[in-house]
Amino acid sequence: MPVAWETLGTGGPIIALLAVLSLFSLTLIAVKVIQLWPVRSGLARRAEAFRQWREGDKHAAQQTVTAGSSPADRVTAYAMQALAKGFRGPRLESELMRRGNDEVARMSGMIRTIELIAVISPLLGLLGTVLGMIQSFQELEMAEGAANASVLAGGIWQALLTTAAGLLVAIPAAVGAGLLSARIEGAAQRIESAVGEMLLTDENPPV
Template structure:
């Protein structure tokens, strides 16, 4: 008599467990999208955009820290009278803060008039602050639009609930009303869940931009109020770093 061996059932492993959890998450997300409709789908898209902006801005501010430390040291060297070495050190870095410091040092070492240098530094500082505030308008728009979209979904859900109530006449089915009320509450919750973190992140990034702006103003003032000596400004050897400052080297860890 032949014996047949039944194939053994596969033992549950990490991959199957992960698939089960992932499948449950996808199923729940699909159910939320079905119930919430296009408004919830739009809110989820806005949440992804807000998260992307937050990661980009966080990475931008992290990359500014090394440049800030070295530029502060360069400005202190400038104040001690080591203008050529200070300009060479500042020229190794790029980014919003470095652009302002290099602009101030370049103008003074080139022998330009103080008014011209100040005007150029102010324009460079405005551009630097604008670069620091890049994408924050988008985060602000999401923080303001998300709760309004949630409110729109609430109104649509309540309209649907009252439509069911009207069509049912005197025989009201609670299950029919529950669908519209569920949509109304769901869209409101999702809208607030997107808007609240976006608003908090926006305020935090605004604080970081204000801090960088104060640093820019302080360092630019220190450079402009400590001009180099006349022979240093006229020395061609000290004017060389001014050219380098416009095209920083890419060999070190620059902050863009």
């Protein structure tokens, strides 16, 4: 292991840092996947709750939507509770917007960290390449022209290895952050749609 570490030259510490960032980002992605898995669920449950609300069975509607686990279910459940208590108008809409924003903020936690890892990993790899190239040319200068091509080539591949490592860390992080962000956007749309349908249902009771 020490021999392998020495072959990395100045890129060794950067490779180690990139390995830590890779493990950290993959762990965050796994945690966020588990957290965000149910955020777009409950569409059929909410449709059933809206039907019960329109038919006048408000208690059953609240029980139906409260059983859900998605952000849209939680915001809808609060909307039903507030409407059942006579809380309406701009104040209710503002509170629903606040709760919706809180749900989105909670879902978005740590996404910025994953995006940051995707941004800085290639830069760290490039830094390692630059440091490795500097070291190679310093060795060439110290050899006063006596160094052969294999020595210079060895220094170059060691330097380029850090760039490759940086890209290997950045690509999964960028893909993960993009897919997770898309799922959060979809959940936010579900919240907005559910709130809009709930308010419309309450304004248009059955005749």
